[in-house]
Amino acid sequence: MADNLWYFKDNWLDVELERFDTAQPLMQSLVWWSIDVWWYTALPITYNSILRSKTELMFATTMLEDQNHRISYLIVPKDADTNFSIADLKWKKVGILPTIAYKAWMEEILKNNNISLDDVELVQIAPALSPSALESGQVDALFTNDPAATTVLEKWIWRLLDNSIVEVPKYLWEPFLFWSFNITKEFADNNPVIVDGIKQSLNQAIDYITENQNEAKIIMADYLHESQKPFVEKYPNVSYQKTTETSDSAFQEVADKYLEIGIINEELNIDNLNIQ
Numbered sequence: 001m002a003d004n005l006w007y008f009k010d011n012w013l014d015v016e017l018e019r020f021d022t023a024q025p026l027m028q029s030l031v032w033w034s035i036d037v038w039w040y041t042a043l044p045i046t047y048n049s050i051l052r053s054k055t056e057l058m059f060a061t062t063m064l065e066d067q068n069h070r071i072s073y074l075i076v077p078k079d080a081d082t083n084f085s086i087a088d089l090k091w092k093k094v095g096i097l098p099t100i101a102y103k104a105w106m107e108e109i110l111k112n113n114n115i116s117l118d119d120v121e122l123v124q125i126a127p128a129l130s131p132s133a134l135e136s137g138q139v140d141a142l143f144t145n146d147p148a149a150t151t152v153l154e155k156w157i158w159r160l161l162d163n164s165i166v167e168v169p170k171y172l173w174e175p176f177l178f179w180s181f182n183i184t185k186e187f188a189d190n191n192p193v194i195v196d197g198i199k200q201s202l203n204q205a206i207d208y209i210t211e212n213q214n215e216a217k218i219i220m221a222d223y224l225h226e227s228q229k230p231f232v233e234k235y236p237n238v239s240y241q242k243t244t245e246t247s248d249s250a251f252q253e254v255a256d257k258y259l260e261i262g263i264i265n266e267e268l269n270i271d272n273l274n275i276q
Helices: 006-010 023-031 043-053 100-112 127-135 148-153 167-171 185-190 192-211 213-223 229-234 248-260
Strands: 037-042 057-065 072-077 093-096 121-124 141-145 158-160 176-184 239-241
Touching: 006 192, 037 043, 037 100, 043 057, 043 100, 043 176, 043 248, 057 185, 057 192, 072 100, 072 148, 072 167, 093 100, 093 127, 100 121, 100 141, 100 167, 127 141, 127 148, 141 148, 148 158, 148 229, 167 176, 176 185, 176 192, 176 248, 185 192, 192 213, 192 239, 213 229
Parallel strands: 093 121, 093 141
Antiparallel strands: 037 176, 057 176, 057 239, 072 141, 072 158
């Protein structure tokens, strides 16, 4: 696993990885100082964590979701009617990744399809439990991401609800700033040389991934559970923005939109928090 950290090593950084099953506890560790740097968290989680903890976080690079780069999956049983649509989720149980982000996005998808939130039961399902939740009938549909999503789909018992669209960017906005890499501002202020090394490492890694999507997926297998490794090459290609491509205004626009639709409950100022 350590051999795959070459960009950090090239920039004289000694990096220790710590695994988290979902983003929520990871972000809590970041804002409560257990860790200094976090590798991509969904922006609803990041923004709400900043507001709750009053910890300022710096943003370095983003991962985008659009119609050509899927991150989120809305999955139904394979034997569901071919005309099954989002409207048919009414009165159903929908399993969601246990994060603020997936709950908020699913609610927006439902509202945009004129479905009352009272008419759908959202059930938090940990990634490792996704297959059993579907197999047992605990949920009727699943809204999650990889590696759980592709693992489920490759079992040939479930399918995408609609493989012609990617729901989150379609019903919210596109391109969709999905995840961000974050560093506490205090750490960034006290360690500018390290932060510059992180920035250079991220930009170099993004260049490599963009140009070598299949090879990057194979490398990623080292970080997956054994049951998920066989499907890594089935993952969709990804799209990132380097630090030279992100901006305070873009992160601010997302914060303003999330305030407008109720994903965050107070104004959030992102001025001078984007690492260039």
